[in-house]
Amino acid sequence: MKGPRVSSGIRKQQILAAAKRCFQRKGYAQTTIDEIAAEYGMSKGSIYWYYPSKKAVLIDLFRVFVEENLNRILTEIGSIRSARDRITAIGEHLTRSLQEDIELYSALVVFWESSFVDESIREMLLEQYRLYDRILTGLLDDGERAGEFVVPDKKIYAALMIAMMEGIIVRQVLSKDLDLAEICRSVSGVMNRLLPEKKSQKRPAGSPNTGKDEG
Numbered sequence: 001m002k003g004p005r006v007s008s009g010i011r012k013q014q015i016l017a018a019a020k021r022c023f024q025r026k027g028y029a030q031t032t033i034d035e036i037a038a039e040y041g042m043s044k045g046s047i048y049w050y051y052p053s054k055k056a057v058l059i060d061l062f063r064v065f066v067e068e069n070l071n072r073i074l075t076e077i078g079s080i081r082s083a084r085d086r087i088t089a090i091g092e093h094l095t096r097s098l099q100e101d102i103e104l105y106s107a108l109v110v111f112w113e114s115s116f117v118d119e120s121i122r123e124m125l126l127e128q129y130r131l132y133d134r135i136l137t138g139l140l141d142d143g144e145r146a147g148e149f150v151v152p153d154k155k156i157y158a159a160l161m162i163a164m165m166e167g168i169i170v171r172q173v174l175s176k177d178l179d180l181a182e183i184c185r186s187v188s189g190v191m192n193r194l195l196p197e198k199k200s201q202k203r204p205a206g207s208p209n210t211g212k213d214e215g
Contacts (some may be wrong), residue, residue, distance in 0.1 A: 011050060012051075012060065014040060015036065015047060015050060015057065016061050018036050018039035018040035018041075019031070019036045019057045019058075020061060020065075020104060021039055022035050022036050023061075023103055024104055026103070027106050027107065028054075028106060028107035028110050031054070033048070033053075036054075058110065059111070059120075059121065059124070061104075061107070062124070065104065065108070066128055069093075069094075069097060070131070072093065073090055073093050073094075076089055077089045077090065082146075082148065083140070083143030083146060084148050084192070084195055086139055086142075087139050087143075087195070088187055088188050088191045090135075091161070091165065091187040091191065092187050092188075094165050095165075095168070095180055095184040095187065096184055098168065098172060098180060099180040099184070102172065102173070102176065105172070105173055106173045109170060109173050111125075112125065132158070133155065133159070133162075136154075136157075137154040137158050140154040140157055147198055148195070148198060149195040149196060149197060149198050150198055151195070157194070160194070161194075164190075
């Protein structure tokens with residue numbers, strides 16, 4: 001008697017989980033469809049039924065990884081009041097994620113590289129940039145309205161923050177020589193320098209007090 005039919009969506013989740021474990025162990029370039037199938041416990045043909053190539057697996061894995069990572073970030077910062085602290089928490093989260101999943105990030109760098117020749121991958125990446133731009137510029141707006149800091153150009157600041165994180169990812173994937181734990185501890189200091197506290201406006205010494213609270 002056959003067991004209950006497994007939906008296509010669940011099968012894909014299982015394949016992606018198997019692929020992720022393979023990529024984490026051996027990296028994307030060294031992993032084969034046969035190895036993903038063996039990890040999944042099914043034939044290679046079963047993988048091809050859902051994904052025509054290893055790159056197709058990577059594309060779907062990227063989509064799921066970004067969605068899950070973003071959901072964790074939004075949950076993590078949801079209870080934080082300060083905009084600066086929320087931005088800091090995002091940087092810390094991504095650094096920890098890189099530390100825990102370096103081989104998966106190595107596969108994602110391959111994904112980025114593919115965007116130069118694959119328009120669909122390029123559009124997926126651009127959509128992620130637009131999403132993180134909206135999140136960061138929104139947080140910068142919140143911080144400015146709350147009087148935490150003043151940002152001359154929020155789009156530029158958001159782009160700088162994203163570029164710094166991407167630079168750390170690419171550097172670590174290539175060299176694996178960064179102390180990510182120390183970088184994670186340093187994120188707060190970097191954010192404080194990038195977003196210095198808004199200074200209160202003080203009257204110059206000797207200037208008349210024009211307030212209306214004098215008797």
